[in-house]
Amino acid sequence: AVGLQPVICSSCRSWEEQEQLFEQEVQNWINRGYIREEAEGKAATWVARPGASEHQTGLALDIVDLSYQTLDEGQEDTPVQRWLMEHCADYGFILRYPTGKSALTGVSYEPWHYRYVGVEVAQAIMEQGLCLEEYLA
Numbered sequence: 001a002v003g004l005q006p007v008i009c010s011s012c013r014s015w016e017e018q019e020q021l022f023e024q025e026v027q028n029w030i031n032r033g034y035i036r037e038e039a040e041g042k043a044a045t046w047v048a049r050p051g052a053s054e055h056q057t058g059l060a061l062d063i064v065d066l067s068y069q070t071l072d073e074g075q076e077d078t079p080v081q082r083w084l085m086e087h088c089a090d091y092g093f094i095l096r097y098p099t100g101k102s103a104l105t106g107v108s109y110e111p112w113h114y115r116y117v118g119v120e121v122a123q124a125i126m127e128q129g130l131c132l133e134e135y136l137a
Contacts, residue, residue, distance in 0.1 A: 005066035089122035
C-alpha cells in the first residue's frame, strides 16, 4: 500500500535444504583456511545447523527489498527493511536477530530474518528492544 516491494527469498526449508546451506557455509570457511571443526563453528553463526533452523519450523522468513536482494547488513538501509522493522510487530513478527544481540542469540545480525511469534508477544519484544531469548528468560 505504501509502494514498497518486499520479496520473500527464503521461507520453510526441508532438512536437506538446510543441510546443503550449512555445508556450503562450512566449505566457505574451510576455503578461508579454517579446519572443519572451526569452520562449522563459524558457519553456525550465519547458517543454522540442520534441525536448529527456524526456517525448518515454518515460523521464519527472509524478506528483502526487490531492488536489493543481497543478504548483508546493507538490507537495513532499504525502504522495505525500514518499514518492516517499524511495522513487523503489527502483524505478529519480530526481527529475530537484531543488531547488538549476537552474544545472546548465537547468530550474527540479520536485518532480513523475521519470525512469527504472534501480535501480543511481537509488540512486547519490539517495544522493549529485546531479542526472543531475553523475552523468554
